Amino acid sequence: EVQLVESGGGLVQPGESLRLSCAASGFTFSSYWMHWVRQAPGKGLVWVSRINTDGSSTTYADSVKGRFTISRDNANNSLYLQMNNLRAEDTAVYYCAREYSSSSTRVFDFWGQGALVTVSS
């Protein structure tokens, strides 16, 4: 059974840092691109970042570029999101998601349960 379990969320003050983790199981983690998606309270889904299979290529939303870093540890089936210089507008539930890809399909087929990050003084 495919499982993605996020951890590391919490309450931090503006300007502080936090590291989210996503533990993957039930599939060959190193074969999939992985993404982070966030959802502010009462708002819609917003894509944050993605990483390719070996971690050599990453992409970020403009709103987090230069502050967030996505990484992965394929030996330990884990995905990370290092979030620095956090702002109030980063307050959200953060989801990790697996992207299934084929010649004609790219889709987030499995999602974690989410980790809440609250940035407030």
Place this chain on the structure above:
Amino acid sequence: DIQMTQSPSSLSASVGDRVTIICRASQSISNYLNWYQQKPGKAPKLLIYTTSILQSEVPLRFSGSGSGTGFTLTISSLQPEDFATYYCQQSYSTPRTFGQGTKLEIK
């Protein structure tokens, strides 16, 4: 970045109704269009991918169609468990942008 626009933003309907949600892309995305369902406090769940392919175990009352810049999600006969928020997403390019969501509520 490709912008995704859904309409309507909210919709009131009754059990048994047929409903259609529209998703438009700011440029052609071929058929790289996915639909997700989200219920309060839960993670999004994949419903339909590549415009019209139903994810495993998704009821046949759900269907998707379209190509290029215009897409639709149709629920042929609403069931109580279908009241949720629905999001379209393009996977043609990065960033993988989402529509703003359509909240389907009970009339």
